[in-house]
Amino acid sequence: xxFTGLYVPLIxxxxxxxxxxxxxxxxxAGEALDAGAAGLVxxxxxxxxxxxxxxxxxxxxxxxxxICLERGVPLIVGAGSNGTADSARDLAAVDPRASAVLSxxxxxxxxxxxxxxxxxxxxxxxxxxxxxxxxxxYRTGRSxxxxxxCRIAELxxxxxxxxxxxxxxxxxxxxxxxxxxxxxxxxxDLYTAPLLALGATGAILACANVAPAEYADLIAAWRTxxxxxxxxLGNRLVPLAQALFAEPNxxxxxAVLAAQGRIATPAVRLPLLPATETATTAALFALSExxxxxxxxxxxxxxxxxxxxxxxxPLS
Numbered sequence: 001x002x003f004t005g006l007y008v009p010l011i012x013x014x015x016x017x018x019x020x021x022x023x024x025x026x027x028x029a030g031e032a033l034d035a036g037a038a039g040l041v042x043x044x045x046x047x048x049x050x051x052x053x054x055x056x057x058x059x060x061x062x063x064x065x066x067i068c069l070e071r072g073v074p075l076i077v078g079a080g081s082n083g084t085a086d087s088a089r090d091l092a093a094v095d096p097r098a099s100a101v102l103s104x105x106x107x108x109x110x111x112x113x114x115x116x117x118x119x120x121x122x123x124x125x126x127x128x129x130x131x132x133x134x135x136x137x138y139r140t141g142r143s144x145x146x147x148x149x150c151r152i153a154e155l156x157x158x159x160x161x162x163x164x165x166x167x168x169x170x171x172x173x174x175x176x177x178x179x180x181x182x183x184x185x186x187x188x189d190l191y192t193a194p195l196l197a198l199g200a201t202g203a204i205l206a207c208a209n210v211a212p213a214e215y216a217d218l219i220a221a222w223r224t225x226x227x228x229x230x231x232x233l234g235n236r237l238v239p240l241a242q243a244l245f246a247e248p249n250x251x252x253x254x255a256v257l258a259a260q261g262r263i264a265t266p267a268v269r270l271p272l273l274p275a276t277e278t279a280t281t282a283a284l285f286a287l288s289e290x291x292x293x294x295x296x297x298x299x300x301x302x303x304x305x306x307x308x309x310x311x312x313x314p315l316s
Contacts, residue, residue: 001099001130003160003183004201004223005038006216007076008208009046011250012060013263020056022063024263028209029067031262036216038202039074040064044102045139046206046250049078051269065097074099076132076204082106084119088126100130100159102204107140113148120152130159136187138166146174153182162187162204168194176200189241193234196222207244209253210287211237240290243283247275255280256287 010032013024029040042064043049049057061077068075079094080087080103087103094101106119124131133152137143144152149171152158161179164187165172176184176198186195186203196203196219208215214237221230244252251268255275258266266274275283 001074001159002201003039003074003076003100003132003185006036006202006208006212006219007039007041007074007185007204008032008037008212009041009044009078009204009206010060010064011209011253011257011263012047012049012052012056013254013257014265014267014269016265016267018267018269020052020059021264022059025060025063026067028257028262029064032208032212033067033071033073035212036220037073037208037212038216039076039099040068041076041078041102041204043078044076044204045078046209046253047078048250048269048272051272061095061097065095068099069097076100076102078102080104080123082109084122087119088122091123091127091131094127094129096128098129100132101127102132102134102162104134104136105140105142105144107142110142113144116142116144117148117151117155120158121155124155124157127157131157132160132162132183132185133158134162134164134187136162136164136166138164144171146171146178149175150178153179158182160184160201163195163200164188167191168198173198189245190238192237192241193218193222193230196230196234206249206253207237207241209250210244210256210283211240211290214290236290240283240286243279243286246279246282248272251275252279252283256283259284 013021015021042061065075075098077098079090079101091101160183162185183201186192186200189205189207192203202219205215218233251272252275255266257263
């Protein structure tokens with residue numbers, strides 16, 4: 001299976017009584033697919049899986065898997081940790097409805113690059129579905145060379161990468177130039193456009209919880225060669241990505257979705273704290289600038305809410 005297009009790593013919405021809001025999750029999943037997403041990601045970092053109970057994680061997975069099966073689209077499931085043996089057991093038991101598993105480079109331990117290669121060799125062999133390697137040195141503390149990334153790409157049952165290297169540097173350019181047979185999904189929302197320009201086949205983007213159609217259009221424009229449209233879309237989305245990541249993901253995303261009336265509460269679980277009013281207002285302003293007719297709050301006019309946002313956000 002090839003992994004191209006937009007994959008939305010869904011948030012996990014909570015009710016006012018701190019339960020998983022299954023109806024809201026299903027609605028968000030359907031909206032993302034209706035807007036042009038190629039598939040969904042369940043239990044990624046954006047979904048706060050480490051704060052969910054085992055029963056809650058299963059409920060999230062059941063909802064997402066059911067919708068993906070009904071729509072005939074791929075489901076990528078986050079699994080694994082920084083321990084090889086435990087991760088291999090998790091992947092071996094992955095839900096058969098998953099199209100692929102998203103597994104992060106081992107974090108905190110900072111193994112050697114050879115150790116990282118062996119880690120993924122074991123995981124790929126254990127997994128009954130293809131493996132998407134999640135490379136995000138900002139979170140893991142483990143940078144990898146282009147040579148190491150290419151060697152991981154050559155492992156049997158490794159289908160691709162979520163690449164979130166924190167910028168466009170020599171390693172990223174070399175990897176994208178050399179890994180031509182591997183699906184590389186942009187994982188840095190701010191750097192999505194340049195990664196697509198360098199050859200990424202798609203993206204896994206938290207910001208697409210808020211603006212799925214715009215990010216689906218951005219990816220489609222790069223892949224079809226509509227370069228003027230692609231550049232324009234990429235530039236328009238920069239302020240939104242900056243605003244949505246001004247505080248730890250997914251707190252601002254949830255605040256915006258709650259303000260839009262798409263989820264009941266902006267609640268997150270400790271150790272995360274809810275988004276500040278400043279960050280929420282700035283993100284709502286960025287969204288209103290992206291699409292002035294988008295509703296900001298349920299039951300209110302877009303023009304009225306946009307004016308409120310504009311009055312409270314400094315332009316500098």
